[in-house]
Amino acid sequence: MEEHPQHVGTVVTQADPDYEQARHIWNERFDFRPRAVFYPRNAEETAAAVTHVRDRGLPFRIRSGGHNSEGFCSVDDGVVIDLSKLASIGVNNDRTRATTGPGVLLGEVYATLAAVGGTIPAGVCPDIRIGGHVLGGGIGMLVRSRGLLIDSLVGLTLVDARGRILEVDDSSHPELMWACRGGGGGNYGIVTSYTFEMRPVSEVTLFTLEWDWNGGIGVLDAWQHWILRADTRVNARFAFLPGSTGTVMSTGLFEGPARELESILRPLVGKHPPRDSVVRTVPYAESVGTFTEPVPSIRAKFVPALAGGPLGTEALEILERRHRDAPAGVKTGLYGLGGAVLDNAPAKRSSFAHRDAPICVEYLGHWKDSAHDSEHLGWLTATREELHGFMTGGAYVNSPDRDLADWLHAYYGENLPGLMDVKRRYDPDDVFSFEQSIPTSLSPAEARAAGLTDTVVAELRGRGLLRS
Numbered sequence: 336m337e338e339h340p341q342h343v344g345t346v347v348t349q350a351d352p353d354y355e356q357a358r359h360i361w362n363e364r365f366d367f368r369p370r371a372v373f374y375p376r377n378a379e380e381t382a383a384a385v386t387h388v389r390d391r392g393l394p395f396r397i398r399s400g401g402h403n404s405e406g407f408c409s410v411d412d413g414v415v416i417d418l419s420k421l422a423s424i425g426v427n428n429d430r431t432r433a434t435t436g437p438g439v440l441l442g443e444v445y446a447t448l449a450a451v452g453g454t455i456p457a458g459v460c461p462d463i464r465i466g467g468h469v470l471g472g473g474i475g476m477l478v479r480s481r482g483l484l485i486d487s488l489v490g491l492t493l494v495d496a497r498g499r500i501l502e503v504d505d506s507s508h509p510e511l512m513w514a515c516r517g518g519g520g521g522n523y524g525i526v527t528s529y530t531f532e533m534r535p536v537s538e539v540t541l542f543t544l545e546w547d548w549n550g551g552i553g554v555l556d557a558w559q560h561w562i563l564r565a566d567t568r569v570n571a572r573f574a575f576l577p578g579s580t581g582t583v584m585s586t587g588l589f590e591g592p593a594r595e596l597e598s599i600l601r602p603l604v605g606k607h608p609p610r611d612s613v614v615r616t617v618p619y620a621e622s623v624g625t626f627t628e629p630v631p632s633i634r635a636k637f638v639p640a641l642a643g644g645p646l647g648t649e650a651l652e653i654l655e656r657r658h659r660d661a662p663a664g665v666k667t668g669l670y671g672l673g674g675a676v677l678d679n680a681p682a683k684r685s686s687f688a689h690r691d692a693p694i695c696v697e698y699l700g701h702w703k704d705s706a707h708d709s710e711h712l713g714w715l716t717a718t719r720e721e722l723h724g725f726m727t728g729g730a731y732v733n734s735p736d737r738d739l740a741d742w743l744h745a746y747y748g749e750n751l752p753g754l755m756d757v758k759r760r761y762d763p764d765d766v767f768s769f770e771q772s773i774p775t776s777l778s779p780a781e782a783r784a785a786g787l788t789d790t791v792v793a794e795l796r797g798r799g800l801l802r803s
């Protein structure tokens with residue numbers, strides 16, 4: 336590879352003083368050394384970057400903000416195409432649509448849209464870039480009241496494997512639009528801009544409820560049944576923390592006034608009075624970042640799961656036991672789904688496979704020192720293995736797990752054949768390939784190893800996607 340190829344934007348190589356910063360990603364468990372990092376500034380330079388790596392057979396990865404929890408945004412001895420310079424954002428004249436580049440920080444998205452009285456239902460972390468979490472679904476603190484982020488996605492500009500710049504929506508390349516609403520990032524091309532339907536938003540009511548850890552599993556049991564029946568304007572999550580913290584907690588956002596929320600919370604807090612509670616009404620823009628805090632570069636692992644229904648007694652007992660003496664820095668987060676995720680009309684136009692899962696579950700670990708890798712990774716692995724049989728709803732692709740053996744089934748379920756068909760059409764040579772990218776075909780042995788159902792295998796065979 337020539338040191339500084341033309342027309343691909345700014346190029347940082349190993350010889351440049353900015354290389355160490357350029358190669359760095361958020362999760363310090365991964366220490367990749369790419370040959371170069373390209374920083375395209377528009378769709379044309381992105382297309383040139385794709386053409387450059389494709390024609391030379393160079394391994395490459397796509398990076399928006401570098402927060403992919405399994406490091407799929409970087410590579411050794413290859414090229415990183417970094418999209419952080421594609422950071423424009425605009426709102427149309429009637430304030431019904433917003434168009435943003437993948438490199439815009441979520442906090443900037445919210446601030447810009449709030450200035451004109453609107454928003455989109457994106458994630459909760461203001462310091463990540465939006466491109467990294469759109470295509471897998473996009474779960475945020477408006478998910479029950481307004482749906483997944485992909486439910487607001489109405490169009491995108493995408494650079495495909497041939498270096499073409501495609502304008503994609505429900506009329507132009509509709510099968511690709513379907514795949515991009517839930518099929519995960521990095522599979523079909525590089526998105527250089529997203530267009531979302533935006534809706535008005537004003538004040539919201541935030542709540543934080545804390546209980547003692549002892550007895551907390553009973554609170555979680557009550558919470559999961561409560562959130563399934565709660566008003567769809569309620570968006571809530573639950574954090575089951577290590578026993579050493581002495582705490583379990585629920586945080587949430589209600590699109591309505593505090594007095595109305597009080598009656599909605601009563602079935603939960605009446606049975607399990609919290610030791611501490613905070614309820615406050617604020618402009619929506621002020622709520623951004625309330626449910627998270629900026630996490631500096633750190634060692635991390637996320638393990639995704641989706642519950643097919645409320646967790647039963649045995650699963651809850653395992654969860655409690657796993658957390659009683661868990662290492663500091665781990666937790667299980669549960670996010671209420673249902674509501675608009677299940678009821679949204681655009682669901683029919685999306686490839687998100689888990690509309691009917693009521694709860695999204697993540698086992699999470701954050702720690703600072705590599706000396707603690709085995710302790711934390713061991714806890715996360717054992718927790719996943721013990722609870723795997725109870726998590727019948729699959730797994731959320733935006734929190735990928737390298738160690739998930741049946742990831743194709745877990746991420747994509749019955750939609751996998753359709754997604755593979757689109758992959759074969761738009762990227763037949765598998766240019767956009769990484770550790771967990773959608774394949775263009777599978778062998779029978781690979782299909783068995785992926786845990787695919789007989790129905791899915793039969794459809795793959797019928798579509799010519801199963802190799803003999």
